[in-house]
Amino acid sequence: MNSTQSQKNDYWASALRQPRNMVARTAWIIAACGLVTVLAWPLRDALDPANIAMLYLLAVALVAMRAGKYAALTAAFLSTGLLDFFFIYPRFSFTVGDVQYVVTLVVMLAVALIVGNLTIILQRQAAEAIERERQSCALYQLASQLAGISSLDQVASATRDFLHQAQSCQSVLLMRRNDALQPVEQAYRLGSEMQSAAAFAAMQQSLTRHMQESDNYWLFLPLLGSTYVRGVLAIDFGTCSPAAINEKLALYEAIASLVAISVERLHFVEVAQRTQLQMTDERLRSAILSALSHDIRTPLTVLYGMSDTLLLAELSPAARDTVVAMREQALRLNSMVSNLLDMAKLRAGNIRLNQEWQPVEEVIGASIKLLGEALARHPVTVQLPPDMPLLKFDAVLMERVLCNLLENAAKYAPPSSAITISAQVDGNKASLSVRDSGSGFSENKLDKVFDLFERGNAESSVPGVGLGLAICRSIVEAHGGEIHASNCDGGCVTFTLPLGDPPVIETDDSDE
Amino acid sequence: MSESAAILLIEDEAQIRRFVRTALEAEGHRVLESGTLVQGMVQVHETKPQLAILDLGLPDGDGISFIRELRTQSEMPVLVLSARSAEGEKIRALDAGADDYLTKPFSIGELLARVRALLRRNKTDSAVTETSFRFGDVEVDLMRRKVTRNNRIVHLTPIEYRLLCAMLADTGKVMTYRHLLRAVWGNAHIESNHYLRIYVSHLRQKLEDDTAQPKHFLTETGVGYRFQP
Numbered sequence: 233m234n235s236t237q238s239q240k241n242d243y244w245a246s247a248l249r250q251p252r253n254m255v256a257r258t259a260w261i262i263a264a265c266g267l268v269t270v271l272a273w274p275l276r277d278a279l280d281p282a283n284i285a286m287l288y289l290l291a292v293a294l295v296a297m298r299a300g301k302y303a304a305l306t307a308a309f310l311s312t313g314l315l316d317f318f319f320i321y322p323r324f325s326f327t328v329g330d331v332q333y334v335v336t337l338v339v340m341l342a343v344a345l346i347v348g349n350l351t352i353i354l355q356r357q358a359a360e361a362i363e364r365e366r367q368s369c370a371l372y373q374l375a376s377q378l379a380g381i382s383s384l385d386q387v388a389s390a391t392r393d394f395l396h397q398a399q400s401c402q403s404v405l406l407m408r409r410n411d412a413l414q415p416v417e418q419a420y421r422l423g424s425e426m427q428s429a430a431a432f433a434a435m436q437q438s439l440t441r442h443m444q445e446s447d448n449y450w451l452f453l454p455l456l457g458s459t460y461v462r463g464v465l466a467i468d469f470g471t472c473s474p475a476a477i478n479e480k481l482a483l484y485e486a487i488a489s490l491v492a493i494s495v496e497r498l499h500f501v502e503v504a505q506r507t508q509l510q511m512t513d514e515r516l517r518s519a520i521l522s523a524l525s526h527d528i529r530t531p532l533t534v535l536y537g538m539s540d541t542l543l544l545a546e547l548s549p550a551a552r553d554t555v556v557a558m559r560e561q562a563l564r565l566n567s568m569v570s571n572l573l574d575m576a577k578l579r580a581g582n583i584r585l586n587q588e589w590q591p592v593e594e595v596i597g598a599s600i601k602l603l604g605e606a607l608a609r610h611p612v613t614v615q616l617p618p619d620m621p622l623l624k625f626d627a628v629l630m631e632r633v634l635c636n637l638l639e640n641a642a643k644y645a646p647p648s649s650a651i652t653i654s655a656q657v658d659g660n661k662a663s664l665s666v667r668d669s670g671s672g673f674s675e676n677k678l679d680k681v682f683d684l685f686e687r688g689n690a691e692s693s694v695p696g697v698g699l700g701l702a703i704c705r706s707i708v709e710a711h712g713g714e715i716h717a718s719n720c721d722g723g724c725v726t727f728t729l730p731l732g733d734p735p736v737i738e739t740d741d742s743d744e
Numbered sequence: 745m746s747e748s749a750a751i752l753l754i755e756d757e758a759q760i761r762r763f764v765r766t767a768l769e770a771e772g773h774r775v776l777e778s779g780t781l782v783q784g785m786v787q788v789h790e791t792k793p794q795l796a797i798l799d800l801g802l803p804d805g806d807g808i809s810f811i812r813e814l815r816t817q818s819e820m821p822v823l824v825l826s827a828r829s830a831e832g833e834k835i836r837a838l839d840a841g842a843d844d845y846l847t848k849p850f851s852i853g854e855l856l857a858r859v860r861a862l863l864r865r866n867k868t869d870s871a872v873t874e875t876s877f878r879f880g881d882v883e884v885d886l887m888r889r890k891v892t893r894n895n896r897i898v899h900l901t902p903i904e905y906r907l908l909c910a911m912l913a914d915t916g917k918v919m920t921y922r923h924l925l926r927a928v929w930g931n932a933h934i935e936s937n938h939y940l941r942i943y944v945s946h947l948r949q950k951l952e953d954d955t956a957q958p959k960h961f962l963t964e965t966g967v968g969y970r971f972q973p
Contacts, residue, residue: 526801529848529849530757530760530848531759532848532849533757533760533848533849533850534757534759534760534763535849536849536850536851537760537763537764537767537849537850537851537852538759538762538763540763540767540851540852540853541763541766541767541852543852544767544770544852562849563849566849586831586966588937588938589938589941590937590938590941591941591942591945593945593955593956594941594944594945594963595963595965596956597955597956597957597958597963598962598963598964598965600956600957601957601962601963602965612957614954614956614957616956622938622941622942627965627966628831628965628966631965631966653956735938737938737939737942739901739942739946740901740902740903
């Protein structure tokens with residue numbers, strides 16, 4: 233249907249096309265005016281000159297249709313002259329006998345000029361309508377081609393083929409990647425620095441840029457997406473005149489917006505697919521995590537429980553030491569697995585904080601009790617101001633932070649040296665610190681100890697994989713706080729928590 | 745009677761059953777083993793054990809609905825073993841009627857202490873209600889509603905006293921926030937965990953030596969509290 237319609241349009245367009253050359257136009261004028269004169273001559277006595285004037289008007293309209301504006305003007309004057317000369321008394325003279333024919337001649341000239349002009353306007357509008365229809369037909373074709381496309385490469389090649397066939401120009405499709413433009417097809421790229429600069433400017437200003445480079449005229453059209461410019465369509469028109477291109481600018485902009493729509497559609501399809509993949513990934517990951525946590529903890533429980541059971545029996549001192557060591561190793565393995573799993577959960581970002589207002593003293597006490605034997609060789613002192621406000625945090629995660637810090641302190645502090653936990657209010661935040669009297673952190677590693685798999689002292693014989701402090705940082709940062717390491721008579725880790733607005737507690741002060 | 749009790753152990757891992765059995769038998773208990781919930785329920789009906797130790801991660805069903813079903817027919821103490829560190833699951837098990845929990849891996853000493861506490865508790869439940877409690881240097885006279893510490897009277901507010909009584913009544917058990925809030929404030933304050941925390945800290949200030957390292961009013965982080973005489 234498209235092809236037959238465009239053929240029909242072509243036919244009309246060629247029928248309406250005006251001859252460009254001067255001789256043809258003159259021939260049209262002479263032929264039309266001459267024919268009317270010859271045909272009307274035999275009827276000169278039967279017809280009133282006013283009616284003959286009508287025949288001349290017809291000729292002017294015909295000339296206007298076929299030979300353009302200036303030919304129509306000429307024909308109007310010529311017809312008026314011919315009418316006066318051949319048909320108005322006295323004949324064969326330009327003098328007018330009867331005054332009323334002056335009116336006839338003047339009106340005829342005026343009408344001839346108007347008819348000529350109107351015909352031309354009508355004709356131009358018809359031509360424009362046909363051209364517009366051609367364009368929208370072409371756009372429709374491009375749109376239906378782009379609708380079924382599933383990759384950027386196909387968008388680029390469809391656009392290129394379309395512009396080449398319908399407009400006989402070359403094109404390059406450039407996509408935005410991290411604030412730079414890259415060609416979609418490696419074989420079709422911009423040739424010069426100037427072109428790249430113009431394309432980049434079009435992207436940044438989201439405005440169409442024109443450029444004349446040697447003989448070639450270029451157009452750079454930004455592909456406007458819903459949120460930002462997704463790329464640039466560069467069109468090389470060759471030696472086409474800028475005026476002709478400007479006339480069709482709307483068409484090229486429409487093409488660019490069609491391309492932009494398909495590029496954006498492809499982008500959102502990709503986003504949707506990626507999200508779905510991520511969700512599946514997430515589910516798989518948490519399934520693996522919980523399976524791991526169950527499957528690793530079961531043999532650990534057996535190991536730990538069995539060595540514990542062995543200790544119930546009478547053992548030689550050497551055997552007892554071995555069993556105690558076995559039990560300790562099982563516990564250490566367990567704490568490593570817990571840290572690894574926690575880190576995996578924190579990294580996956582699927583930890584939901586269960587934040588509640590609570591006294592920090594409680595979680596400090598719970599952490600000390602939980603570590604139990606690991607802290608047996610270190611007296612722990614807790615220093616809290618009496619008016620310490622309630623803080624909002626996830627108790628389980630905060631317990632993990634304190635346990636890791638205490639464990640760390642116990643690992644690096646010399647036996648039976650004290651560990652101090654203190655808390656205070658510091659402006660709009662609370663700061664808690666865990667101090668030991670060990671050798672402290674290496675000065676050049678103070679900032680790095682919270683990085684994953686980083687250890688205070690790499691060659692140290694003290695066991696650990698450097699997960700504990702990294703987890704502390706993740707948890708503290710998730711609460712909106714900060715964590716720092718420093719040295720003050722030993723190692724010291726301080727972390728802060730925002731104070732917020734603790735709820736008011738009404739107490740019943742009447743004594744029992 | 746607490747020297748020898750019939751204890752039902754429901755756990756799918758044979759090696760865990762083995763060392764738990766060894767430890768419990770060393771204490772003089774009789775141990776009934778079961779690898780599945782279904783078999784466990786059969787043994788509850790047939791042998792009427794005095795205590796159940798239940799692993800929450802059994803392959804043949806949900807341990808929490810097992811506890812609920814068990815509670816419709818028996819008051820026997822249930823000690824839950826949980827491989828997961830998820831506090832939510834422990835709370836659900838406790839709210840369903842479990843009495844205490846142990847997170848894997850656990851030490852034998854801890855297990856035996858919990859079993860002892862639960863069996864003792866079960867015995868005192870059936871005996872005449874006690875009228876006075878002693879823990880540390882504190883004495884609570886329930887008849888006269890009097891609390892003394894080192895023979896000096898300690899003043900408690902009505903809520904503090906109610907909270908103390910609620911915790912004494914469940915000695916040796918883990919008490920969830922929800923359970924304690926309901927016992928002290930009624931159903932209206934079920935979500936006000938911070939009230940409970942504040943009053944527990946008051947009790948610690950009045951009755952503990954070191955509030956940051958309590959010996960009796962223990963915190964079960966994320967779950968609730970435990971009272972230990």
